[in-house]
Amino acid sequence: MVTLSELHKYGTRKFIMPGTAACPGCPLLIGMRHLAMALDGKFAMVIPAGCSSVIPGTAPYTAYSVPVLHVPFASSPAVASGLVRAIRQRGNEGPVVVWAGDGATADIGFATLSGAAYRNEDILYIMADNEAYMNTGIQASGTTPWKAWTTTSPRGKTEDRKDVALIMLMHKVPYVATASIAYPMDFIDKVRRAMQVRGFRFIHLHAPCPPGWKMDDSYTIRAARLAVETGAWILWEYNQGKLTISPPSIPYKDKSRRKPLEEYLKIQGRFAHLKPEDIKLLEQKIDEQWEFILRLAELFK
Numbered sequence: 662m663v664t665l666s667e668l669h670k671y672g673t674r675k676f677i678m679p680g681t682a683a684c685p686g687c688p689l690l691i692g693m694r695h696l697a698m699a700l701d702g703k704f705a706m707v708i709p710a711g712c713s714s715v716i717p718g719t720a721p722y723t724a725y726s727v728p729v730l731h732v733p734f735a736s737s738p739a740v741a742s743g744l745v746r747a748i749r750q751r752g753n754e755g756p757v758v759v760w761a762g763d764g765a766t767a768d769i770g771f772a773t774l775s776g777a778a779y780r781n782e783d784i785l786y787i788m789a790d791n792e793a794y795m796n797t798g799i800q801a802s803g804t805t806p807w808k809a810w811t812t813t814s815p816r817g818k819t820e821d822r823k824d825v826a827l828i829m830l831m832h833k834v835p836y837v838a839t840a841s842i843a844y845p846m847d848f849i850d851k852v853r854r855a856m857q858v859r860g861f862r863f864i865h866l867h868a869p870c871p872p873g874w875k876m877d878d879s880y881t882i883r884a885a886r887l888a889v890e891t892g893a894w895i896l897w898e899y900n901q902g903k904l905t906i907s908p909p910s911i912p913y914k915d916k917s918r919r920k921p922l923e924e925y926l927k928i929q930g931r932f933a934h935l936k937p938e939d940i941k942l943l944e945q946k947i948d949e950q951w952e953f954i955l956r957l958a959e960l961f962k
């Protein structure tokens with residue numbers, strides 16, 4: 662397990678250079694730093710269109726300190742598949758990581774994602790999920806939660822969110838996990854455990870976005886933590902046949918220990934229009950999700 666002193670040591674390294682184009686409080690920079698810490702900055706990254714392709718600035722300059730291929734929206738799993746095969750042929754065992762948003766993963770790039778998972782390509786795919794298409798103007802994506810405001814769902818999204826991690830699990834890949842930018846040690850441990858496995862690995866990283874969620878810049882971590890503490894975001898890990906609830910989420914298996922859902926919703930302007938009956942229904946959906954994940958943990962124990 663990663664230790665605090667190890668984190669402090671990495672804290673002084675500049676995996677991402679200053680002067681990025683990210684908004685204040687951006688969750689992607691936080692998550693990407695943790696990813697770089699987990700892999701000691703030694704990996705190649707494939708990034709489809711999205712906030713993460715804008716953040717490093719304009720060519721020929723970049724804030725990222727690892728080799729990056731910026732690719733069209735739908736192609737990152739296909740490009741990463743080719744890249745990893747090419748570098749393996751040259752005898753290089755280094756990790757290839759796809760770092761993609763929810764739109765590129767759950768919607769536009771879903772066919773190539775499914776193809777790469779089905780072929781069990783030797784890549785680590787991280788979906789940094791800010792729950793909408795943020796850099797193009799906050800349009801709803803497949804992972805935007807039910808009832809959340811976006812510019813394409815002004816009265817609240819009418820569909821439930823797509824559970825991409827579970828869909829990946831059903832591809833029978835060796836490693837799938839959920840993570841959160843508020844729990845760096847859990848995320849770093851998962852990246853490292855994933856790297857010990859050969860084949861397709863998928864991590865769904867929860868990443869609250871201040872402008873897109875209509876909340877204060879300083880609330881990024883608070884929102885991510887409240888998502889876990891209210892049970893709305895469940896941290897779990899499937900590793901080669903075994904599914905477990907991750908330590909930060911274990912207390913919340915017991916519903917009575919979860920914080921009231923309103924605490925998570927009230928800091929986000931995108932849920933300001935919710936009525937008490939909507940919150941009740943959201944709570945019900947959370948309970949159902951817990952029941953389902955706990956049943957899976959029972960099945961894959």
Ligand code: SF4
Nearest residue numbers: 683684687712795870
């Ligand atoms: S819109 Fe959100 S995810 Fe995109 S750069 Fe700004 S804070 Fe980061």
